[in-house]
Amino acid sequence: MRISIVLILFLLVSFSVTAQSEDEKMLRNIYNEALTHSKCYSWLDHLSNTIGSRLSGSKSAEKAVNYTKVELEKLGLDRVFLQEVIVPHWVRGEKEQAYIENNGKKIEVPICALGSSVATPKKGLKASVIEVLGIDEMIALGSEKIKGKIVFFNRPMTPIHIETFKAYGGCIDQRSSGAREAAKLGAVGVIIRSMNLRLDDYPHTGNTNYGDLPREKYIPAAAISTNGANLLSEKLKENASLEFYFKLSCETFPDVLSYNVVGEIKGSENPDKIMVIGGHLDSWDLGDGSQDDGAGVVQSMEILSIFKTLKYKPKNTLRVVLFMNEENGNRGGHKYAELATTNNENHIFALESDAGGFSPRGFSLEADEANFLKITSWKNLFEPYFIHRFVEGHTGVDIGPLQSKHIVKAGLQPDSQRYFDYHHAANDIFDSVNKRELELGAATMASLVYLVDKYGID
Amino acid sequence: MRISIVLILFLLVSFSVTAQSEDEKMLRNIYNEALTHSKCYSWLDHLSNTIGSRLSGSKSAEKAVNYTKVELEKLGLDRVFLQEVIVPHWVRGEKEQAYIENNGKKIEVPICALGSSVATPKKGLKASVIEVLGIDEMIALGSEKIKGKIVFFNRPMTPIHIETFKAYGGCIDQRSSGAREAAKLGAVGVIIRSMNLRLDDYPHTGNTNYGDLPREKYIPAAAISTNGANLLSEKLKENASLEFYFKLSCETFPDVLSYNVVGEIKGSENPDKIMVIGGHLDSWDLGDGSQDDGAGVVQSMEILSIFKTLKYKPKNTLRVVLFMNEENGNRGGHKYAELATTNNENHIFALESDAGGFSPRGFSLEADEANFLKITSWKNLFEPYFIHRFVEGHTGVDIGPLQSKHIVKAGLQPDSQRYFDYHHAANDIFDSVNKRELELGAATMASLVYLVDKYGID
Numbered sequence: 001m002r003i004s005i006v007l008i009l010f011l012l013v014s015f016s017v018t019a020q021s022e023d024e025k026m027l028r029n030i031y032n033e034a035l036t037h038s039k040c041y042s043w044l045d046h047l048s049n050t051i052g053s054r055l056s057g058s059k060s061a062e063k064a065v066n067y068t069k070v071e072l073e074k075l076g077l078d079r080v081f082l083q084e085v086i087v088p089h090w091v092r093g094e095k096e097q098a099y100i101e102n103n104g105k106k107i108e109v110p111i112c113a114l115g116s117s118v119a120t121p122k123k124g125l126k127a128s129v130i131e132v133l134g135i136d137e138m139i140a141l142g143s144e145k146i147k148g149k150i151v152f153f154n155r156p157m158t159p160i161h162i163e164t165f166k167a168y169g170g171c172i173d174q175r176s177s178g179a180r181e182a183a184k185l186g187a188v189g190v191i192i193r194s195m196n197l198r199l200d201d202y203p204h205t206g207n208t209n210y211g212d213l214p215r216e217k218y219i220p221a222a223a224i225s226t227n228g229a230n231l232l233s234e235k236l237k238e239n240a241s242l243e244f245y246f247k248l249s250c251e252t253f254p255d256v257l258s259y260n261v262v263g264e265i266k267g268s269e270n271p272d273k274i275m276v277i278g279g280h281l282d283s284w285d286l287g288d289g290s291q292d293d294g295a296g297v298v299q300s301m302e303i304l305s306i307f308k309t310l311k312y313k314p315k316n317t318l319r320v321v322l323f324m325n326e327e328n329g330n331r332g333g334h335k336y337a338e339l340a341t342t343n344n345e346n347h348i349f350a351l352e353s354d355a356g357g358f359s360p361r362g363f364s365l366e367a368d369e370a371n372f373l374k375i376t377s378w379k380n381l382f383e384p385y386f387i388h389r390f391v392e393g394h395t396g397v398d399i400g401p402l403q404s405k406h407i408v409k410a411g412l413q414p415d416s417q418r419y420f421d422y423h424h425a426a427n428d429i430f431d432s433v434n435k436r437e438l439e440l441g442a443a444t445m446a447s448l449v450y451l452v453d454k455y456g457i458d
Numbered sequence: 459m460r461i462s463i464v465l466i467l468f469l470l471v472s473f474s475v476t477a478q479s480e481d482e483k484m485l486r487n488i489y490n491e492a493l494t495h496s497k498c499y500s501w502l503d504h505l506s507n508t509i510g511s512r513l514s515g516s517k518s519a520e521k522a523v524n525y526t527k528v529e530l531e532k533l534g535l536d537r538v539f540l541q542e543v544i545v546p547h548w549v550r551g552e553k554e555q556a557y558i559e560n561n562g563k564k565i566e567v568p569i570c571a572l573g574s575s576v577a578t579p580k581k582g583l584k585a586s587v588i589e590v591l592g593i594d595e596m597i598a599l600g601s602e603k604i605k606g607k608i609v610f611f612n613r614p615m616t617p618i619h620i621e622t623f624k625a626y627g628g629c630i631d632q633r634s635s636g637a638r639e640a641a642k643l644g645a646v647g648v649i650i651r652s653m654n655l656r657l658d659d660y661p662h663t664g665n666t667n668y669g670d671l672p673r674e675k676y677i678p679a680a681a682i683s684t685n686g687a688n689l690l691s692e693k694l695k696e697n698a699s700l701e702f703y704f705k706l707s708c709e710t711f712p713d714v715l716s717y718n719v720v721g722e723i724k725g726s727e728n729p730d731k732i733m734v735i736g737g738h739l740d741s742w743d744l745g746d747g748s749q750d751d752g753a754g755v756v757q758s759m760e761i762l763s764i765f766k767t768l769k770y771k772p773k774n775t776l777r778v779v780l781f782m783n784e785e786n787g788n789r790g791g792h793k794y795a796e797l798a799t800t801n802n803e804n805h806i807f808a809l810e811s812d813a814g815g816f817s818p819r820g821f822s823l824e825a826d827e828a829n830f831l832k833i834t835s836w837k838n839l840f841e842p843y844f845i846h847r848f849v850e851g852h853t854g855v856d857i858g859p860l861q862s863k864h865i866v867k868a869g870l871q872p873d874s875q876r877y878f879d880y881h882h883a884a885n886d887i888f889d890s891v892n893k894r895e896l897e898l899g900a901a902t903m904a905s906l907v908y909l910v911d912k913y914g915i916d
Binding site: 031159160163384388434437440 | 489490493494617618620621622655656817819842843844846847873875876879892893894895898
């Protein structure tokens with residue numbers, strides 16, 4: 001009896017040592033492959049420098065659909081297909097103009113229209129300004145003080161959060177709801193301080209949402225650079241009755257047919273269990289969308305390429321989805337979830353990369369306790385690659401609508417310090433992405449996919 | 459008996475909870491201070507953009523000594539002083555020129571002289587080229603094949619290392635000893651592939667060491683950009699007898715008097731126990747030395763500023779040293795160590811930041827087992843700031859010569875992925891440093907200093 005227990009223990013230990021070594025070897029192979037033969041950086045080069053920004057409904061978004069479909073087809077997958085998504089078609093129009101008019105002196109400041117904003121009158125809009133730190137403060141002032149004015153939302157991102165997305169979360173209501181709430185109080189326009197932790201001259205766009213406001217009540221909304229916001233605030237302290245002029249020429253056209261792009265490797269053992277990996281193919285129009293989210297797109301594609309090269313055949317179906325329209329509607333994410341329900345699909349895992357192409361630090365996870373513990377038990381495998389953070393939290397907008405009985409969701413967490421330097425701004429360009437950091441992110445994702453595929457979701 | 463054990467356990471736990479909370483609070487205060495009121499970024503702005511590169515013996519190195527001394531004096535320390543250091547005075551001279559001459563066609567390539575190199579003849583130097591992957595390969599070829607030739611050392615950095623300094627360590631012998639060894643075999647010059655993991659057009663300088671070679675045998679040595687190296691290698695495959703031309707105008711002048719800059723807060727309990735923190739004030743001359751090592755200089759200064767603002771009085775003496783001449787001699791580091799011995803000083807701790815101003819990941823440590831375990835027991839305090847790595851390894855060149863009976867050495871480890879994109883090249887400039895990342899590094903260093911000061915070295 002004693003001997004057999006010892007034997008069993010020995011066998012168990014041997015097995016676990018072997019299994020461990022096999023995983024260690026596989027992760028090493030994945031990282032080596034990503035760091036030496038990856039395609040992701042040249043894919044990003046094409047997406048960013050040949051195609052450029054990819055706003056939903058634009059010609060370039062259409063080109064990006066075609067390009068990534070063709071590139072996925074080259075990988076020899078089991079299936080590459082498109083999912084129809086009807087997307088909004090908003091166009092920025094002419095370059096925006098703005099100035100502070102203070103005692104007869106005009107000082108130009110850099111602004112950009114927020115996504116979905118209506119235009120100003122053709123000659124622009126000039127009014128006096130009321131500065132607030134948030135929607136509550138504006139509501140407390142009441143419609144008498146807001147009526148006929150431009151509301152200037154100037155609450156900055158809080159620098160003390162180590163995870164910069166937390167600081168973003170603390171400001172974003174100004175951009176998403178500021179115009180709607182200001183319109184209700186009779187404001188004629190809103191100017192929002194850019195969501196940027198740096199002081200610089202880039203205005204950062206992003207969507208604004210008029211909600212159920214009647215269309216004739218919509219007011220124009222623009223972001224101002226952080227330097228511009230500081231200047232405006234300073235000038236308002238000197239002269240509360242100065243005026244602000246801005247001109248937006250943006251326009252919303254009828255919805256357009258676009259697509260999610262999907263590439264799939266069928267599972268060798270459980271073809272009905274689906275692991276979905278993705279990023280979003282659309283981007284804002286000011287830069288070329290390399291960080292947001294060209295990086296996530298090409299990293300997701302790279303996982304397929306790595307597995308193909310290493311001849312790793314996943315047990316479960318591996319599906320890469322390049323979602324359309326995350327930025328101003330998330331219609332691609334909703335369409336994917338809707339089709340998953342219609343087709344009665346069983347998704348066990350969803351992984352998104354939509355936090356930039358920076359050096360990876362870990363994953364955020366949405367999982368029950370058992371699966372959270374299971375995934376964190378793999379931490380030691382990631383240690384050699386400096387991947388340490390496995391935390392509960394928001395994982396991704398595109399995979400948000402997807403629901404399944406037993407699903408674990410994960411979001412790649414790159415280092416977040418520089419992300420809001422570029423986010424939704426004209427400097428979100430190819431040169432801001434480092435090739436190795438992009439590749440390390442792809443390898444980190446591929447490693448998690450491999451482990452989830454091998455050990456399953458409980 | 460039982461009760462008293464429970465009581466003791468209770469008291470121990472209570473104490474540890476209280477102690478823990480006090481440290482947690484102090485670290486939070488340190489990070490908050492660094493992220494909201496730090497001076498390091500504006501100091502770096504001045505060092506980089508007003509003063510510029512700070513090669514040993516240069517006018518700008520002298521300016522940097524004066525500037526940092528004045529800034530340290532503003533902090534209200536107990537002592538600010540200079541340590542005399544005699545440094546080499548090498549000057550690059552005119553911009554270097556180089557081309558590949560292949561079948562009568564000249565293709566210009568970007569090169570730069572290696573530090574300490576001698577000049578070529580005034581008209582430049584033209585010879586055929588022999589490409590090798592390392593010194594051993596060259597020696598195996600023998601002097602017959604090397605004589606009269608330019609040796610082209612083209613071993614690239616290995617991309618699969620996650621820590622890029624490891625890849626650097628695997629290549630650096632080409633730069634430091636390539637010219638010396640090639641000269642012994644009768645080569646007329648050497649061209650070294652830049653130590654850069656990217657493909658781009660920046661040549662990366664760095665010191666070369668002729669060792670005990672007689673002066674008349676010195677041969678000119680230059681680095682070529684990675685794109686240039688690939689091109690040269692490709693052209694050599696087409697035509698092994700092509701020629702390479704390069705012209706260097708560099709010159710070595712007599713040694714010059716310079717200084718380490720030292721700022722000190724006297725220890726309130728153990729003034730004779732010294733904790734030394736530093737970076738190096740000198741830099742190469744191609745960029746402005748923001749990453750290498752302006753960042754380490756201003757982060758070290760920031761620690762003093764944070765402690766002053768938070769009114770934290772260290773128990774042990776805290777000394778910040780801005781070392782001179784790390785890049786081409788390490789004479790500042792040697793001088794500091796020599797004076798420490800002469801003055802019979804007791805150093806318990808040395809911390810260096812000389813790996814760029816990137817997002818901090820942890821520390822390398824040189825410590826005996828007891829102290830290594832002690833420091834790693836503080837890991838959980840660093841967890842909220844995403845500082846995870848505490849590893850044994852090289853800590854810093856400047857603190858290298860310092861020896862003391864019981865000393866623990868530490869090196870700040872920022873994320874290393876981008877470091878060799880800038881290292882010793884013309885793009886090592888202020889804009890490559892992110893303010894928050896710089897501040898987080900300073901806070902991480904200050905936190906370790908606080909804990910070492912409070913809990914001592916065993």
